[in-house]
Amino acid sequence: MIRVQAEDFDVGAELASLSEGNHGIGGIGVFVGLVRDMAGDDKIGALTLEHYPGMTERKLEEIEAEARRRWPLEACLIVHRYGRLEPGDRIVFVATASAHRDAALESCRFLIDWLKTEAPFWKLEETPDGGKWVDARDSDNKAKERWVK
Amino acid sequence: MIRVQAEDFDVGAELASLSEGNHGIGGIGVFVGLVRDMAGDDKIGALTLEHYPGMTERKLEEIEAEARRRWPLEACLIVHRYGRLEPGDRIVFVATASAHRDAALESCRFLIDWLKTEAPFWKLEETPDGGKWVDARDSDNKAKERWVK
Amino acid sequence: MKLLYFAWLRTRIGMAEEIVDPPSEVTTVGTLVDWLKTRGPGFAEALKDPSVVRVAVNHDYVKADHPVRPGDEIALFPPVTGG
Amino acid sequence: MKLLYFAWLRTRIGMAEEIVDPPSEVTTVGTLVDWLKTRGPGFAEALKDPSVVRVAVNHDYVKADHPVRPGDEIALFPPVTGG
Numbered sequence: 001m002i003r004v005q006a007e008d009f010d011v012g013a014e015l016a017s018l019s020e021g022n023h024g025i026g027g028i029g030v031f032v033g034l035v036r037d038m039a040g041d042d043k044i045g046a047l048t049l050e051h052y053p054g055m056t057e058r059k060l061e062e063i064e065a066e067a068r069r070r071w072p073l074e075a076c077l078i079v080h081r082y083g084r085l086e087p088g089d090r091i092v093f094v095a096t097a098s099a100h101r102d103a104a105l106e107s108c109r110f111l112i113d114w115l116k117t118e119a120p121f122w123k124l125e126e127t128p129d130g131g132k133w134v135d136a137r138d139s140d141n142k143a144k145e146r147w148v149k
Numbered sequence: 150m151i152r153v154q155a156e157d158f159d160v161g162a163e164l165a166s167l168s169e170g171n172h173g174i175g176g177i178g179v180f181v182g183l184v185r186d187m188a189g190d191d192k193i194g195a196l197t198l199e200h201y202p203g204m205t206e207r208k209l210e211e212i213e214a215e216a217r218r219r220w221p222l223e224a225c226l227i228v229h230r231y232g233r234l235e236p237g238d239r240i241v242f243v244a245t246a247s248a249h250r251d252a253a254l255e256s257c258r259f260l261i262d263w264l265k266t267e268a269p270f271w272k273l274e275e276t277p278d279g280g281k282w283v284d285a286r287d288s289d290n291k292a293k294e295r296w297v298k
Numbered sequence: 299m300k301l302l303y304f305a306w307l308r309t310r311i312g313m314a315e316e317i318v319d320p321p322s323e324v325t326t327v328g329t330l331v332d333w334l335k336t337r338g339p340g341f342a343e344a345l346k347d348p349s350v351v352r353v354a355v356n357h358d359y360v361k362a363d364h365p366v367r368p369g370d371e372i373a374l375f376p377p378v379t380g381g
Numbered sequence: 382m383k384l385l386y387f388a389w390l391r392t393r394i395g396m397a398e399e400i401v402d403p404p405s406e407v408t409t410v411g412t413l414v415d416w417l418k419t420r421g422p423g424f425a426e427a428l429k430d431p432s433v434v435r436v437a438v439n440h441d442y443v444k445a446d447h448p449v450r451p452g453d454e455i456a457l458f459p460p461v462t463g464g
Contacts, residue, residue, distance in 0.1 A: 030178070031179070
C-alpha cells in the first residue's frame with residue numbers, strides 16, 4: 001500500500017496494522033527518513049517538499065509492485081509526506097514484511113533506493129540566504145543502479 | 150543501547166525516544182522480528198526463548214560497539230525478549246540512526262545478522278509432538294560471514 | 299496539451315501549468331522542448347541544460363524521441379530529490 | 382568452577398548448572414568436555430558431537446584449547462537460534 005500525505009504518521013500504529021493478524025510474518029524491515037538540520041555545510045531551518053500529484057502515487061505503486069515481484073512479501077507500506085517540514089520531522093516511511101528477514105531487509109532497501117530516484121518529489125531548503133532547491137545526488141543514482149537487472 | 154527483557158516493547162515509542170532532539174539524524178533503519186506460526190512444515194503454537202543472562206547483555210553490547218566502529222551512528226538500540234512468546238509477538242527490535250540512509254540500513258542489517266549467530270538465545274518451539282529445539286540455520290552463518298573482515 | 303512545471307523549472311519559468319497549442323512541427327518531447335525555449339528568457343534559462351530536465355508524458359518517464367499529442371499531460375522537472 | 386548448560390544440552394544433561402571440582406588433568410575446555418562425557422549417559426549423549434557444542438568461558442566464546450581454571454564460569458550450549 002502507498003500513501004502520499006501532508007500529515008505526519010504514527011510509526012508504531014502503521015507497523016501494528018501492517019502485521020496485524022498475519023502470523024506468517026517473521027520479519028519487518030523499516031526505513032524512516034527524517035529532516036536533518038544540516039544539508040552539506042548549510043544549516044537548514046526547514047524544507048518544503050513539492051510533488052507531482054497523480055504521478056507520485058503512480059510511481060510509488062509501480063515501485064511497490066516491482067518489490068512484490070522480486071520478493072515474497074506478506075505486506076508492504078510506503079508513506080511519503082509533502083509540504084513544509086522542520087528538522088526532526090518524518091519525511092518517508094517504508095516497511096516490508098516477509099516470512100524471512102532477508103526478503104524484508106532487502107526489499108526495504110530496494111524501495112527506498114528506487115523511490116529516491118523515481119518518485120517525483122523535490123526538496124526546497126530554507127537557508128539563511130533564502131530557498132535553495134536540493135540537487136539530486138549521484139550516490140542516489142548509484143544506489144538505484146545496484147537494483148537494475 | 151541494548152535491553153534484554155521478558156516484556157513487550159512499543160516500537161513507536163522506542164523510535165521516538167531514539168531520535169528525540171537529535172536533528173542530525175537523516176534516516177533510521179529498523180528490523181522487527183516476529184514469531185511466525187510456521188517453522189518449516191510444522192505449525193507451531195508458541196515458543197520459549199531461553200537465554201544466558203550476563204553473557205547475552207555482554208554480546209549485544211559488543212555487537213553494538215562493533216556497529217558503531219564500522220558506521221557513524223547517531224543512535225542505536227537493540228531490544229531482545231526472552232520467555233514464552235506466541236505467533237505474532239515481537240521477539241527482537243534493532244534500530245540504527247545515522248545522518249545518511251546507507252549507514253542506517255547497512256548497520257541495521259549487520260546487527261541482526263551478527264546477533265543471530267552470536268547472542269546466546271535458543272528457541273524451543275511448541276509443536277503438536279511436544280517441545281522442539283530449533284536448529285541453527287546455515288543461512289544465518291552465511292549471513293554473518295558477509296560482515297567478517 | 300497540458301504542460302506542468304515543477305521545482306526550479308517552475309520557479310524559473312514562473313508558472314506551474316499551462317495549456318498550449320504548439321505548431322505542427324512539435325511532434326516529440328525533443329521538438330516540444332526546442333519550441334518552449336523560444337518562448338522567452340525564463341524558458342530558455344530553465345531548459346538550457348537537457349541533462350537536468352526530466353520529462354513525463356501522462357505520468358510516465360519518457361525520452362526526447364517520445365511522441366507528444368493533443369490531450370497529453372506533459373510534465374517537465376529536475377531530477378527528483380525526495381525520500 | 383561453575384558449569385552452565387543451556388537449551389537441549391541442559392535438557393539432555395538434566396541440569397541447568399553445577400559447581401564441579403574436576404581432576405587435575407582437566408586444564409582446557411577440551412579436557413573438561415572429555416571428562417564431562419565420563420560422568421554419565423546424559424553427558425555422553427549431550428556432548429557426543431562437538432560440532433554442535435559451543436563453549437563460553439566467563440562470557441566469551443572460546444575453543445577447545447582455551448584454559449579452564451577454578452573460579453571460571455563455563456557455559457556449554459548448542460549453536461544459538463535467537464533473533
